[in-house]
Amino acid sequence: MEHYDVVVVGSGIVGLLVAYELSKRGVSVTVVDENLEPGFGVSKGHAGVIHVIQPPFSSLKSVLAIHGNRLYDRLFGELGVRYRRLKALLVASNIAQLAVLPLLYIVLKLLYETRGFKVSIVGGRELRDLEPNVIGWAAIAVDGYAVVDSFDLVYKLYEACRSLGVVFHLGTRVTGVKVSQDHIEIETTQGPLKASFLVNAAGLNSDYIASQTGFKVRVEGRRGSMLVFDRLQVRNIVAPLVLLERRGTKGGGVIPTTWGHTIWGPNLARGTSKEDRGVYHEDVAVLLRRFGEMIRVKGRIIKAYAGIRPTSDKGDFVIAYSPTSRRVVNVAGIDSPGLTAAPAIAIIVLDMLRKAGLKLGLKRRPPSLRGLSTRDKLVLGLSVQGDEGVIVCPCMSVSLADIARAVRGGARTLDGVIFRTKLAMGSCQGQHCLGRALIEFSRMAGVEPRYVVKGGEGSWIVE
């Protein structure tokens, strides 16, 4: 039986970061995930925002968001992930919002300026200069937000982990966990695994894994929908000024992506489900109502998608040992701002493992993953050659060489190629490229077209 120091269940941002930090310190790690690719669970469906403000301010998630936010600059630099620092603008566009603006400004200034995030009031003219496409009277600006290409983050982490020796068991479901005195045995659909420690970062399934080790937590799925527009509407994250949390969401915003689109959302849908990633007409209506009047020139909606937040019944992030054994660390209920907090969560998990007896070595240098995509090269005015010159997706300038790189990086599904390369994510939504992309991916991966899947099992594309 394979034996590791640590088995991490879940290959979302949290699981990958834990595996990455452990493997840098010489720990032998395996990651198990039921999905065919890393980051295909909770981490697939969010808006890629690194937050600052997170009510309630005394919560663990609020504290870890600040800590995680600060850790990201070094991490992004280390991995070469595409991101951009920007402000969040909370915009007042009616009397009621204008009336609460000074009070909220003082509260935010007291809370966040001491922690190094500048908070300022932006007047009408300044707002027009800053965001000519936004309609509003005034705003509170909070510095220190960021937008990140979260797929770039997932796949750079995945590649870094693999080159540091982390063994991935993807498409592998955990069916049982046995905790003994000195080790942990995990039953999976692909056979058993043995490890000295277990990190449960299983997202929507973290309650199941926790229950297997005697830890009780309930995790509910809370759906959030997003709309994608084909152009940049704003330079910063823009949201209507609302007095904080209603029904456990910040209400989303107008978010500029690192690749030239704009995301509206996410909202918080009614009800709970761990499976339903559908977008409904009422979700779209909510988003259009919320942001429609703030943005002058919108462009075209090219996509609507939804993600699921794993929200715990404790109302906050849960990071805890199992009562049966300190060899098991549970990370559950990591809903928003989970992406922001993830590096801080990883540090806590490492510390808990160390206290439980895991030996951490000296930090190794992470591998260098730098490499320019065809689009990067064209933007920089560099020459391209060979397969780099064979453009498959003209909207996003994705070439055969980019698809080949995705396959080398471990892409096993067409979505894996799409998320890694941005293929089919441009204005034409794949009409000119998806056919060729399927054929080329099939050839490069050595899989017949009829066995290529879009994302999950059973998602066949051609027969």
Place this chain on the structure above:
Amino acid sequence: MDSGVITIAGAGLSGLMLARELLDRGFQVRVLELRRRVGGISVIDEDARRILDKLSDIPVELEKAIVRVGGRTLAVSRSGVEEVVRGITATGFRVLSPAELGILGDRPSGVFPFHVALDLTMEGLSIGRRIAIYGYNRYSVLLAGKLLEAGAREIYIIAPEKTPAKTPDHIEVLEGRVRRVRGVARVESVLVGDRILEVDTLVIAMFKTWNPFPNFDVVGHAAVEVYEPQALVETSKLLAESIACESNERIEVVVEGDIRVYPRVVRRCLKRILIARPRGGRVKVNGVSVDLSMGYAVVDIGGLSSVRISVGG
């Protein structure tokens, strides 16, 4: 790239026809094609194929894409990158996305934009067995025929608007709007109006004009929503005539209602213009009634100093 050369983006029917018309007038022309084949969506159109066959001598540079990066327009291929100075967009229709058509729900495998369905079918691959095609037009009917040949068992064409009395006899045409897609891994059903249609594939065959290169002139389906091959040929002829004009003097064209006029800028030397209206009907051109039952008409405007077009007549 030599600024004297006109670069045509796309080797479909209108791109190739434009190349022929410009070559005949003594211009230097290159035709660049993203795909490894010519013909665009006209490859499944017998009427268009007859015209394409006569254009097979036009040299085409295959697997050569035009992209816009950082405000520059570049031709990219295995042999490298060149800046395109003077180009014409002949990249065809844009397929509407499910989101902009108001089709929500799950996002399983099996929802194809028209061109992807066509490309995969042309490669000999089967995109599904029970297929709904959203959009009722020349191309959706042609694709339906092609898919039946390729082994599809059931095909439904879904018409978002009232259909004409005559429908193709071998394909079921349903009226209604597609509102939702359901399916975990692969499409399991689509909701059409209030009816659940159990299919494993949804092809979107609703089109709009689109020019991805705003600094380029534009021809064919990228410029006008027409569904007759002859109309594409006409846009190419008109643009070539317009490019060949010596003078820049323009004719004023006033349009009332949902009517498209091609070319958008009408030069005085141009003797004819194309008027398009996908819904058909009749229009009045300077008081004279014109039949648009084919979705378009080419109208003589020689000698006129201004043109006024309105719906009705």
